[in-house]
Amino acid sequence: MGSGALLLQQREQPWFLVLAILGAVYVAAAAFQVLAHIALLLRRPTDLRRRYGAWAVVTGPTSGIGRSVALELARLGLNLVLVGRDPAKLHDISETISATHDGVRTKTVVLDLALVTTPAGDAGLARLREAVSGLDVGVLVNNAGVAKPCAVYLHEVDVEAWVRMVRVNLWSLTEVTAAVLPGMVERGRGAVVNIGSGSTEAIPSFPLYTVYAASKRYVAQFSRSLYVEYRSKGIDVQCQAPLFVETKMTSVVARSGKRRGLMSRLMVPTSDAYAGAAARWIGHGPVCMPNLGHRLQWCLCSFVPDRLLDALRLRENLRQRALFQRLRSARINGGLPARKQG
Numbered sequence: 001m002g003s004g005a006l007l008l009q010q011r012e013q014p015w016f017l018v019l020a021i022l023g024a025v026y027v028a029a030a031a032f033q034v035l036a037h038i039a040l041l042l043r044r045p046t047d048l049r050r051r052y053g054a055w056a057v058v059t060g061p062t063s064g065i066g067r068s069v070a071l072e073l074a075r076l077g078l079n080l081v082l083v084g085r086d087p088a089k090l091h092d093i094s095e096t097i098s099a100t101h102d103g104v105r106t107k108t109v110v111l112d113l114a115l116v117t118t119p120a121g122d123a124g125l126a127r128l129r130e131a132v133s134g135l136d137v138g139v140l141v142n143n144a145g146v147a148k149p150c151a152v153y154l155h156e157v158d159v160e161a162w163v164r165m166v167r168v169n170l171w172s173l174t175e176v177t178a179a180v181l182p183g184m185v186e187r188g189r190g191a192v193v194n195i196g197s198g199s200t201e202a203i204p205s206f207p208l209y210t211v212y213a214a215s216k217r218y219v220a221q222f223s224r225s226l227y228v229e230y231r232s233k234g235i236d237v238q239c240q241a242p243l244f245v246e247t248k249m250t251s252v253v254a255r256s257g258k259r260r261g262l263m264s265r266l267m268v269p270t271s272d273a274y275a276g277a278a279a280r281w282i283g284h285g286p287v288c289m290p291n292l293g294h295r296l297q298w299c300l301c302s303f304v305p306d307r308l309l310d311a312l313r314l315r316e317n318l319r320q321r322a323l324f325q326r327l328r329s330a331r332i333n334g335g336l337p338a339r340k341q342g
């Protein structure tokens with residue numbers, strides 16, 4: 001029997017019909033998600049200042065996504081409380097905002113988020129509480145995060161490095177949120193945006209970045225539950241889950257890859273492009289992937305079996321591991337300057 005005749009015969013089977021309907025529903029659901037995303041991009045953005053309040057708090061505004069988000073919020077007319085560990089860098093972003101956005105006010109709070117749960121961290125959090133007290137803080141962006149140590153097996157790294165990562169990515173985010181929420185509850189309005197990672201939404205695992213991915217899973221679940229907890233109090237909590245964005249965090253891996261074409265620009269946006277999309281998504285649901293290119297990758301991943309995604313991710317992260325090992329040995333041999341711990 002020819003393959004055409006076989007196909008015709010199978011098409012008459014009930015199981016074939018059921019599979020075809022399920023497939024069509026699945027594709028329609030994926031297409032709907034992408035269309036809903038495009039519709040939101042076309043809509044007039046929310047006036048964040050009017051809806052939530054005149055001030056925004058941003059952690060990690062000194063580089064990458066945090067810096068771009070702080071500048072985008074300033075462009076939208078919000079005053080900023082900038083929270084970071086390096087006074088000189090905080091001064092620099094504060095000056096940039098004042099120079100580029102007339103009338104936007106800034107405050108800086110020096111707080112090393114890797115020190116939460118220590119006396120120095122408690123003192124920093126007290127400075128933050130003091131800085132926001134009496135301000136109409138409408139938006140909190142918990143952005144600061146570290147991915148270092150990158151591409152390593154869990155047992156290869158001193159446990160202190162994992163403790164630092166957990167403190168920055170997860171514990172400090174909890175403490176900063178707890179410090180800012182009471183004012184929002186009192187005013188009955190606010191938006192909390194937690195920067196998670198697309199690794200928890202689009203792919204089943206992130207080997208060799210296990211503690212990083214697990215800390216971001218916390219961010220997603222923390223946000224989902226807070227969303228339900230505070231919705232009736234007028235506060236929108238959201239986890240934004242970007243895939244790769246061009247920043248310091250991803251620069252080594254990006255430099256080792258292919259040259260940037262149009263496709264890679266769509267798939268790996270600049271931090272400014274990400275921030276533009278991120279601001280539009282504030283208040284739209286508990287978990288989102290604001291960048292359209294990221295959203296498309298998420299959709300594509302949903303058609304690929306988990307085992308294949310696992311294998312591809314492990315292969316890529318082993319490649320990154322080899323790259324970081326080469327860089328480390330070049331540094332030890334005196335070729336490159338030592339890098340600051342994340």
Ligand SMILES: NC(=O)c1ccc[n+]([C@@H]2O[C@H](COP(=O)([O-])OP(=O)(O)OC[C@H]3O[C@@H](n4cnc5c(N)ncnc54)[C@H](OP(=O)(O)O)[C@@H]3O)[C@@H](O)[C@H]2O)c1
Nearest residue numbers: 060062063064065085112113114144145244245247248249
């Ligand atoms: N880039 C991506 O592809 C990507 C993808 C998914 C999720 N994310 C998430 O997006 C967020 C921003 O990442 P990014 O790519 O923009 O990284 P980045 O360029 O390395 O910026 C990280 C920011 O966090 C701050 N920070 C780090 N450790 C800190 C500490 N101990 N105390 C206070 N601030 C600290 C940094 O301050 P310094 O300037 O002082 O170092 C910097 O402002 C992170 O949460 C990251 O996990 C990024």
